[in-house]
Amino acid sequence: MLLADLRAEVAHYARKMYESQLVRATQGNLSARDPASQLICITPSGADYQLLTAEDIIVLDEQGTIIEGKWKPSVETPLHTFILSQRRDINCVMHSHALYTSAFGVAYQPLPMILQESAACLGGDVPIVPYQESGTQAFAELVAQTLGDGPAVIWGNHGAMVVGANLALTFSIAHALEDTAHIYTIARQIGTPVPIPADEVAKLHKHWLESYRQVALDKPVATG
Template sequence: MLLNDLRTQVAHYARKMYESQLVRATQGNLSARDPESGLICITPSGADYQLLTAEDIAVVDERGNIIEGRWKPSVEMPLHTYILSQRRDINCVMHTHALYTSAFGVVYQPLPMILQESASCLGGEVPIVPYQESGTQAFAELVAQTLGDGPAVIWGNHGAMVVGVNLALTFSIAHALEDTARIYCLARQLGTPVPLPAEEVARLHANWKQGYGQTAIDTPLTAS
C-alpha cells in the first residue's frame, strides 16, 4: 500500500482528534504531506473516526488528483491541497470543531494569548476567517490569506484550522488553541483576562520554534 506509514499516522491522529473532542461525529478533517514524494494523505469524506484505518486514508497529489484510496477524500480537500502548496514550511493541516474555539468564531473575536504554553506555539493572537461556504477554492484562498505564516486560524461560524511540521506538533497546537479558548471563557467569569505582552509572546514563540517547532520526525506506529 502506498505511503502505509504516513496513512497509519493520519488514521491514528484522526482517532485522537475524536477521542479528545476536537471533532465530533464526522466533523473535521486531517491531512499530512509526504516530504519526499509531495503526495498528501487525507481523511475520507464522512468518515467514522473511531473505525479509521490506514486503508481508509486517501492519497492525492497537490492538484487534488486521487492517487490511491477506496473512499472519496474529504470535501475540504481543496483547502488542504492549497494550504500545503502555499506553505512549504509545514506538512500537516488539521480542521477541528472544538467547542470553545468555535465559540470565538461565532462572536468574531480573535483569540488573545493568555497562557505561556499556548503563546509559545501559537505565536500571537489567532485571527478569524470571515464566514464563507467551505469546500471551495475561493474559501481555501481566503483561509490562506488570513493564516499567512501563522499556525492557526478560527473560521467564522464554523470551526478552526491549525497547521504544523508534523502530525504530533499539529495535534499539540490544536489542543493549545482549544485550551486557550476554554480558559479565556472561564477567566471571563472571574474577571478580565490579562493577555501576555506582545514582546513576551514573540520571545516565547521564537524559543519554541528553535526547540520544537521545526521537529520533522513523528514516532513510527505499527500499522492498524
C-alpha cells in the same frame, strides 16, 4: 499500499482528534504531506473517526487528484491542497470543531494569548476568517490569506484550522488553541483576562521554533 506508514499515522491522529473532542461524529478533516514524494494523505469524507484505518486514508497529488484510496476524500480537499501548496514550511493541515474555539468564531473575537505554553506555539492572537461557504477554492484562498505564515485560524461560524510541520505538532497546536479558548472563557467569568505582552509572546515563539519544534521533528512519532 502506497505511503502505508503515513496513512497509518493520519488515521491514528484522526482517531485522537475524536477521542479528545476536537471533532464529533464525522466533523473535521486531517491531511499530511509526504516530504519525499510530495503526495498528500487525507481523511475520507463522512468517515467514522473511531473506525479509521490506514486503508481508509486517501492519497492525492498536489492538485487533489486521487492516486490511491477506496473512498471519496474530504470535501475540504481544495483547502488542504491549497494551504499545503502555499506553505512549504508545513506538512499537515487539521480542521477541527472544538467547542470553545468555535465559540470564538461565532462571536468573531480573535483569540488573545493568555497562556505561556499556548503563546509559544501559536505566536500571537489567532485571527477569524469571515464566514463563507467552505469546500470551495475561494474559501481556501480566503483562509490562506487570513492564516498568512501563522499556525492557526478560527473560521467564522464554523470551526478552526491549524497547520504544522508534522502530525504530532499539529495535534499539539490544536489543543493549545482549544485550551486557550476554554481558559479564556472561564477567566472572563472570574474577571478580566490579562494577555501576555506582545514582545514576550514573540520571545516565547522564537524559543519554541528554535528549540521544542526541532526536538519534535527529530523524534519518531508512535502510531500505536
